[in-house]
Amino acid sequence: MSEVIVSAEDVAARVSAIAAEIKSVSAGLTPKNPLLLVCILRGAFVFSADLIRALEAESVPTEIDFLGLSSYGEGQESLGRVRVTLDLDTDVRGRDIIIVDDILDSGRTLSFVQTLLVSRGAKRVRTCVFLDKPERREVKVKADFTGFQVPDVFVVGYGMDVAGLGRGLPYIGTAPDAE
Ligand code: IMP
Ligand code: MG
Numbered sequence: 039m040s041e042v043i044v045s046a047e048d049v050a051a052r053v054s055a056i057a058a059e060i061k062s063v064s065a066g067l068t069p070k071n072p073l074l075l076v077c078i079l080r081g082a083f084v085f086s087a088d089l090i091r092a093l094e095a096e097s098v099p100t101e102i103d104f105l106g107l108s109s110y111g112e113g114q115e116s117l118g119r120v121r122v123t124l125d126l127d128t129d130v131r132g133r134d135i136i137i138v139d140d141i142l143d144s145g146r147t148l149s150f151v152q153t154l155l156v157s158r159g160a161k162r163v164r165t166c167v168f169l170d171k172p173e174r175r176e177v178k179v180k181a182d183f184t185g186f187q188v189p190d191v192f193v194v195g196y197g198m199d200v201a202g203l204g205r206g207l208p209y210i211g212t213a214p215d216a217e
Contacts, residue, residue, distance in 0.1 A: 040194070044169075044186055046208040049196055052185045053085070056166065057092030059183060060136065064098065067134065072099035074135045076155065078147065079106040079124060081140035084197035084205065085168045085185075089138060103128040109147055120150040131159035136183070140197045141169040145177035152179070168196065169210070 044052075060073075067073050073093070077086035086102060093100045106124030137151050148165050155163045166183035173190045188210075194200045195207030200214075 040211045040214040042209050042211050043188060043191075043193055044196075044210040049168075049185075049209065050088070052168075053088045054092050054095075056183050056185060057089060057096050057098070060093065060166070061096040061098050064134070067099050069099045071134070072101045074128060074130065074133045075100060075102040076126065076135055076137045076151065077102055077104050078137065078139040078151065079104050080205070081197045081199070082138045082168075085140055086138045089166070101128070105151065107147060107151070118146070120147055130155055132161045134162045135160050135164070137163065137165045139165070139167045141171065141188075141193070142167040142179070142181050142184075143171050143174045145175050145179040148181070149177045149179045169193065 064073060075086055075090060077083060083104075090100055090102055103126045104124065105126050106122065107120055108123050109118070109120045135155055137148060137155070139148060142148060148167070152163050152165065164182040165179070167181040168185035170181060170184045170187045171190055172187060192200065192213040193210050194204035194213045195210045197205050198210070199205045204213075
């Protein structure tokens with residue numbers, strides 16, 4: 039059986055609150071110097087789509103680009119290394135960036151992307167994750183903006199999958215038992 043961890047209503051309210059929080063600590067963004075969201079594919083595509091609309095509602099000038107990464111195979115265990123499957127199209131030199139990911143787990147993904155963007159000359163790199171599983175951390179990394187902390191259970195929905203399925207669920211739930 040699968041159980042709801044964060045309802046669709048709570049998801050929506052938290053996304054708006056995160057956008058307001060980002061606005062309150064992001065002075066100096068203009069249409070000529072917009073914020074750049076780096077959406078980590080595939081899991082963060084749903085959260086990023088909601089977040090960019092919430093930022094627009096807060097009048098925060100925002101661009102978005104996509105970075106495809108893979109650290110999991112078909113199962114629920116990380117393979118322990120991060121692989122780029124689709125690179126950014128944007129020159130990040132001098133940019134004010136927020137990396138957007140679905141969930142902060144071991145920390146390998148965020149730490150990898152932070153290092154990559156800084157090495158490419160980004161001016162400021164912050165991180166935003168919808169879920170955080172602090173118990174699972176293996177690499178020291180903290181998110182600047184977090185939706186919810188969740189216990190160490192595998193979750194699905196709101197962009198997150200189990201073996202490719204469930205990304206379209208409007209809420210976040212525990213993964214159903216394998217059949
Ligand atoms: P990390 O590199 O271990 O922090 O892993 C982060 C990535 O693992 C996330 O972007 C997710 O794609 C995936 N992931 C970690 N935990 C879960 C989960 O409970 N459900 C679905 N995907 C997960
Ligand atoms: Mg992911």
